[in-house]
Every structure is written in C-alpha cells, then in structure tokens.
Amino acid sequence: MTNSSIFSETEISLESFKDLLPFFFEEISADFKVLKQLDIFKDIEEIRSLAHKLKGSSTCYAATLMSASAKALQEYVETDNTEETEKLIKKFEKAMHITHDYAKEHFNI
Amino acid sequence: MRKEINVLLIDDSRATNNRNESLLKSMNLFSGINKYSNPNEALDFIKNETDGTDNKPLLDLIFLDISMPEMDAFAFLDKYSRLDSAAESDFFPKIVIVSDHLLENRNLDHTNKYKTVGVVDHIKKPLDKEDVLSILEEHLDES
Numbered sequence: 001m002t003n004s005s006i007f008s009e010t011e012i013s014l015e016s017f018k019d020l021l022p023f024f025f026e027e028i029s030a031d032f033k034v035l036k037q038l039d040i041f042k043d044i045e046e047i048r049s050l051a052h053k054l055k056g057s058s059t060c061y062a063a064t065l066m067s068a069s070a071k072a073l074q075e076y077v078e079t080d081n082t083e084e085t086e087k088l089i090k091k092f093e094k095a096m097h098i099t100h101d102y103a104k105e106h107f108n109i
Numbered sequence: 110m111r112k113e114i115n116v117l118l119i120d121d122s123r124a125t126n127n128r129n130e131s132l133l134k135s136m137n138l139f140s141g142i143n144k145y146s147n148p149n150e151a152l153d154f155i156k157n158e159t160d161g162t163d164n165k166p167l168l169d170l171i172f173l174d175i176s177m178p179e180m181d182a183f184a185f186l187d188k189y190s191r192l193d194s195a196a197e198s199d200f201f202p203k204i205v206i207v208s209d210h211l212l213e214n215r216n217l218d219h220t221n222k223y224k225t226v227g228v229v230d231h232i233k234k235p236l237d238k239e240d241v242l243s244i245l246e247e248h249l250d251e252s
Contacts, residue, residue, distance in 0.1 A: 001204070010235075011132060011135075011237055011238055012128060012131055012132060012135070013135060014129075016131045016135070018129055019131075020124070020127050023123070023124055023127060024124040024127075025124065025155045026124075027123060027124040028124070047216050049176075050139060052176055052209075053121060053178070055122075055209065056122060056125060056174070056176075056209060056234055057122040057124050059124045059209070059234050059235055060122070060124070060129070060234055060235040060236070061124070062235070074128060074249045100174055
C-alpha cells in the first residue's frame, strides 16, 4: 500500500520498481544540484529545461508529489516572478526529500 | 505475425529509459531493447543498426522523447531524415513521439512532415502497456 500523494500506482512490478528507484533518486538529485546552482535571473531556459526533465522522470516513476512540484516550477519559471521561483525550488527540494524518505521506509531501498 | 520486435528508447533521462525498458521487458514481446539518453549517440546507433546489404534498419520501433536539452525530437528527426537508412527505410522503424501532454489532434499536424520518415503516433508519459499494445496492433501488426 502506498501513500498516493507521494507515489501513485505503477505498472512496474514491485521488485523491479525497488531495483529502479535508487538510480532514479541518484539522477534526480544530480539534476537538482545543477538546477540549484543556476541563476534564477539569467538561466531561465536552463531552469525550465531541468524542471521539465524532473517532471518527466518523476511522472514516469509515479512520484506524484515531486511531479506536481516540478510542474509548478516549470510553469512559474517563465513568469519572471523570481521570488515565487525560489519558493518553488525549495518546495521541490522538500518534495524530493519526503519522497526519498518514504521510498527508503516503504520500499527498503 | 511478427515475432521479434527490436525497439529503441530515446529519452534524456536515463532513469526514465530504465523504467521504460523494465515495462517493455515485462511484456515479453520485444527481442531487443536498446536505450540512449544522448540523441546523437542514438543516431550513431541507428546508422550502424542496418543489415549491411540494402541498408535496411534492423529496428522496428523507436520511442522518442519530445523534449531533450541537446536536441528535441524534431531536431532529431531532421537529422534522422538525412540518414541513408531513413531514406531507404520503407517507413521502418516506426517512430512514436512521447511527451508530457497530448496535443489535441493525435495526428499531430506539426509532425505530419515527419510521417515520411516513419512517425506514426504520439503518446503521453508515462509509457504504459495499453499504449504500447495499441501501437503494436495498429502499426506493427502485433498483438
């Protein structure tokens, strides 16, 4: 049983999903590290592109909380509201940690 | 009915490629699954993936991510269309574009010009079994 606000159902078998999750978090963490180092005033396209990638891979892993946060970031980054963009970057980071902690506890990764 | 299907996954996220590979393996319908996160490397792979006699690609199906930082799907298709193997492919491999959102018209007006190189469909992430089966039935005569 999963918490659907963190992970939704997936067609991948549980055993395979457990095997795949560590690299998913490794890639997500690496991409997010790059994103955090970007300049929210100048690197708008790079941030949008990375948020898009984070959203896509989170969606594929049924990581709903992360996917929603990345989607909001991707949509907001182009509005020039840098204060909100900063908030959404922090929100994604929090979602990533919550999801990773949940996965460690429930999937024993 | 085709018994062996070779598929190529192209997505800038290696984690997504891994997940999609796992999904396709579980369907037991694919004899070969290759994956690339770098579209240029995927093009090199396609160039080499011919039978050596009439330049016919040995691939049957490509799932192509629409948005990649190095080269999006359409830039990829422009390069792909210039390959000898694509020009002589007789519409193989079939190419399916994968994106976050489905466009209203599944025939994809903006991809129509790519139909001559084998683009047959457009599906929404995440790749799921129902969509894959539908594509196989519709475009590869497979069930």
